[in-house]
Amino acid sequence: MSLSFLKHRDAVTGILFSLIGLASAVGAHQYPLGSAMRMGAGYFPLMLGVFLAILGGAVLLRAFLSRQRHVIDRLTLKPVLLIGVGVLTFAALLGSIGLAAASFLLIALAGLAHHESRMRELLPLGLFMALFGAGVFVWGLGLPLPLLPA
Amino acid sequence: MELISHLGIGLEAVLTWQNLGYCFLGVLLGTLIGVLPGLGPVATIAMLLPVTYGLPPLSALIMLAGIYYGAQYGGSTTAILVNLPGESSSVVTCLDGYAMARQGRAGVALGVAALGSFFAGTIATLVIAAAAAPLAEFALKFGPAEYFSLMLLGLIAAVVLAQGDVFKAIAMVVLGLLLGLVGTDVGSGAERFTFGIPELSDGISFVVLSMGLFGIAEIIINLEQTSGRDVFTARIGSLLPGREDVRRAWKPVLRGTTLGSILGILPGGGAVLSSFSAYTLEKRLANDPSRFGKGAIEGVAGPEAANNAGAQTSFIPLLVMGxxxxxxxxxxxxxxMIHGIVPGPQVMEERPALFWGLIVSMWFGNLFLVLLNMPLIGLWVRLLKVPYRxxxxxxxLFCCIGVYSINNSAFxxxxxxxxxxxGYLFVKLHCEPAPLLLGFVLGPMMEENLRRAMLLARGDARVFFTRPISLTLLVASALLLCVMAWPRARKARDLAFQEN
Known part of the structure; x- marks a missing residue:
C-alpha cells in the first residue's frame, strides 16, 4: 500500500471522521459519565464520538471496497493563505489600531487573493471602505468598536 | 373569530412607522446582500444580525424576517441573471430562469418570481396564523421524549435532503452535534472540549460557525474559479408577465404554494425541499416536459412560489415548539435569545403582541418585496456587474465586522x-455543511431532552417507544432511513439534485 490512498477522497474523509470521533470519545471519557438515568457530562458526547468513529470507519471501508476512485480536487492555497493573513491581521490589530485602519489592511491583503487583483484598485477600495465602515457601523449603528488608533 | 382577533393584535403591533420602517429596511438590506453572488440567506442574516442588536425585540424580529425574504428573493435574482444560486433553494430557479434570461425574458422571469412569491407569502402567512394556535396546544402535550424523537426526525430529514453520500451526511450531523456540545454543560456545569480557552466556555457562537462555513468558505471556493461570470444584463425586458405567461403560470403558483406550505412545516424542510419538489411536480404534470430547462415559465413560477411559502411556514415549528x-x-x-425570548409554545400566551406581530409583519414583508423589487431591479443588475475581485x-470585511461586534472578540x-x-476542506471532500449546522443547533437541546426523558423514565430507554407520539416520530424516522436505503428512491433523489 502506497501513500496514494491519501489522494482518495472518501478514504481521507473516513480517516478524518474516525479521528475526530475517536478524539471526542477519548475526551468525553475524561468527564463524569454517570448512568443512563442520570447522565453525566461525558455520556452523550461519548455516544456521539463512538458513533462518529464508526461512521468514519464505514466510509473508509467502503472507499477500499469500491472500485471507483475519486481523487481529491486540487487545493488552491493562495486564496486560503491571503484571506487567512488578512482576517487574522484584522482580528489581531482592530483593538489597537482601530476599525478604519484594520479595514484598510483587510481589504488590501485579502484583496490580493483574486487572480486579477490590482493594487491600484484595492488601495482606493480600502480607503473607501475604511470610511464607509466607520460611518455605517460606528456612527450609524452605534456598534462599540474603536474607530481610530488608541 | 379567533383568527381575526389574533391578526388584529398583530396588526396593532406592526402598524407603527417604526416597525414598518424596520420591515422595509430589512427587506431592502436583505435583497441588497442576497443579490451578491455566493451569499445565501444564512450568510446574509448572520452578517446583518448585529444591525438588529440595538432594536426593541419585535422590531428586531420583524427586520430579521424581512432580511430573510429579501435574501431569498435576492438569491433568485442572482440565479436568474447570473446562473449562480446563492443557496440550494434557488438551484432550480437557475434552470429555467437563466434560460429565460438568455431568451431576453429576464424581466418576465423576475416578475413572475416576485408576484408568485407574493401570492405564496400571503397564503403562507394565513396558514401560519391559522395553524399556530392549535399546533401550540398540541405541542404542549410534548414531553422530553417526544422532543427528542422529533429532533431525531428533523436530523434524519436533513440527511435525506443533503446532496451526495448518506454516510457522510450522517457523519456531518454527528460532528455538528459534537460541536454544539462545546462549552459549559448546562446539566452539570462542567466545561467540555474547551481546551482551557476561556472564550469557548460559552460555546461556539452560531454566527461564527455559519459565517465560517457559509461565508468565508464560499469566498475561497469562488476565488478558485478563474473563469468569468456571465451577467445577463443585455436586455431585461418587461417585468410584467403577458397574458400567455399568466395563463401558464397561475396553476404552478397555486400548486407551488400548497406544496411549499405543507413541506415547510416538516422538520428539516423549508425552502430547499419545497422548491425541488415543486420543480419535479411541474415537470411531471407538464404536457411537454422537454420544454423544462429551456425557459419554461412554469419551472420558475412553481418553485419560486414553493420556496417562499416553505420559507415562511418553516417559522411554524420555531414559533410553536421552539x-x-x-x-x-x-x-x-x-x-x-439575544432579546431574552425563549422560543416555544409559551411565547404565544406570554407575548401575544410579539407573536402575532411577527406573523402579520410577514405579509408586509412580502408586500414590500414586490413594491421594492419591481422598480429597483435595475439597481440589482448594476450591483451584479461589479467585478468579483x-x-x-x-x-x-462585513463578515469580520459582524463577527467581531458580537463580543468584541478577536478570538x-x-x-x-x-x-x-x-468548510473549504469539506467542499473538497464532498461533504455538505448544512446538516452539520442543523446538528450544531439541535445538539444541546437533544442532550437536554434525552437526559430529562431518561431521568423521568428511571433510565429505561423504552420510554421512547411506549409513548405514542414519540413512537410515531421514531417510526417516521426509520421509514425515511429505509427509503434512503432503497436503491430506486436514492436514484430518484440523486437525479433531482443533478438537474442543474
Missing part, C-alpha cells in the same frame, strides 16, 4: 476563519 427546522430558523433562535473583499474572528478553511 424547534428550528433549518439553519435560518436556528439563526432566528439565536436572535430571539472588488466585491469579495467588501463581503469579507471569534480567528475561529470563524478556522471554520471557513474547514
Amino acid at each position: 424547534l428550528p427546522s433549518n439553519p435560518v430558523m436556528a439563526l432566528m433562535v439565536g436572535a430571539m 472588488l466585491l469579495y473583499p467588501v463581503i469579507l 471569534e474572528v480567528g475561529l470563524t476563519l478556522f471554520f471557513g478553511v474547514l
Whole structure:
C-alpha cells in the first residue's frame, strides 16, 4: 500500500471522521459519565464520538471496497493563505489600531487573493471602505468598536 | 373569530412607522446582500444580525424576517441573471430562469418570481396564523421524549435532503452535534472540549460557525474559479408577465404554494425541499416536459412560489415548539435569545403582541418585496456587474465586522476563519455543511431532552417507544432511513439534485 490512498477522497474523509470521533470519545471519557438515568457530562458526547468513529470507519471501508476512485480536487492555497493573513491581521490589530485602519489592511491583503487583483484598485477600495465602515457601523449603528488608533 | 382577533393584535403591533420602517429596511438590506453572488440567506442574516442588536425585540424580529425574504428573493435574482444560486433553494430557479434570461425574458422571469412569491407569502402567512394556535396546544402535550424523537426526525430529514453520500451526511450531523456540545454543560456545569480557552466556555457562537462555513468558505471556493461570470444584463425586458405567461403560470403558483406550505412545516424542510419538489411536480404534470430547462415559465413560477411559502411556514415549528427546522430558523433562535425570548409554545400566551406581530409583519414583508423589487431591479443588475475581485473583499470585511461586534472578540474572528478553511476542506471532500449546522443547533437541546426523558423514565430507554407520539416520530424516522436505503428512491433523489 502506497501513500496514494491519501489522494482518495472518501478514504481521507473516513480517516478524518474516525479521528475526530475517536478524539471526542477519548475526551468525553475524561468527564463524569454517570448512568443512563442520570447522565453525566461525558455520556452523550461519548455516544456521539463512538458513533462518529464508526461512521468514519464505514466510509473508509467502503472507499477500499469500491472500485471507483475519486481523487481529491486540487487545493488552491493562495486564496486560503491571503484571506487567512488578512482576517487574522484584522482580528489581531482592530483593538489597537482601530476599525478604519484594520479595514484598510483587510481589504488590501485579502484583496490580493483574486487572480486579477490590482493594487491600484484595492488601495482606493480600502480607503473607501475604511470610511464607509466607520460611518455605517460606528456612527450609524452605534456598534462599540474603536474607530481610530488608541 | 379567533383568527381575526389574533391578526388584529398583530396588526396593532406592526402598524407603527417604526416597525414598518424596520420591515422595509430589512427587506431592502436583505435583497441588497442576497443579490451578491455566493451569499445565501444564512450568510446574509448572520452578517446583518448585529444591525438588529440595538432594536426593541419585535422590531428586531420583524427586520430579521424581512432580511430573510429579501435574501431569498435576492438569491433568485442572482440565479436568474447570473446562473449562480446563492443557496440550494434557488438551484432550480437557475434552470429555467437563466434560460429565460438568455431568451431576453429576464424581466418576465423576475416578475413572475416576485408576484408568485407574493401570492405564496400571503397564503403562507394565513396558514401560519391559522395553524399556530392549535399546533401550540398540541405541542404542549410534548414531553422530553417526544422532543427528542422529533429532533431525531428533523436530523434524519436533513440527511435525506443533503446532496451526495448518506454516510457522510450522517457523519456531518454527528460532528455538528459534537460541536454544539462545546462549552459549559448546562446539566452539570462542567466545561467540555474547551481546551482551557476561556472564550469557548460559552460555546461556539452560531454566527461564527455559519459565517465560517457559509461565508468565508464560499469566498475561497469562488476565488478558485478563474473563469468569468456571465451577467445577463443585455436586455431585461418587461417585468410584467403577458397574458400567455399568466395563463401558464397561475396553476404552478397555486400548486407551488400548497406544496411549499405543507413541506415547510416538516422538520428539516423549508425552502430547499419545497422548491425541488415543486420543480419535479411541474415537470411531471407538464404536457411537454422537454420544454423544462429551456425557459419554461412554469419551472420558475412553481418553485419560486414553493420556496417562499416553505420559507415562511418553516417559522411554524420555531414559533410553536421552539424547534428550528433549518439553519435560518436556528439563526432566528439565536436572535430571539439575544432579546431574552425563549422560543416555544409559551411565547404565544406570554407575548401575544410579539407573536402575532411577527406573523402579520410577514405579509408586509412580502408586500414590500414586490413594491421594492419591481422598480429597483435595475439597481440589482448594476450591483451584479461589479467585478468579483472588488466585491469579495467588501463581503469579507462585513463578515469580520459582524463577527467581531458580537463580543468584541478577536478570538471569534480567528475561529470563524478556522471554520471557513474547514468548510473549504469539506467542499473538497464532498461533504455538505448544512446538516452539520442543523446538528450544531439541535445538539444541546437533544442532550437536554434525552437526559430529562431518561431521568423521568428511571433510565429505561423504552420510554421512547411506549409513548405514542414519540413512537410515531421514531417510526417516521426509520421509514425515511429505509427509503434512503432503497436503491430506486436514492436514484430518484440523486437525479433531482443533478438537474442543474
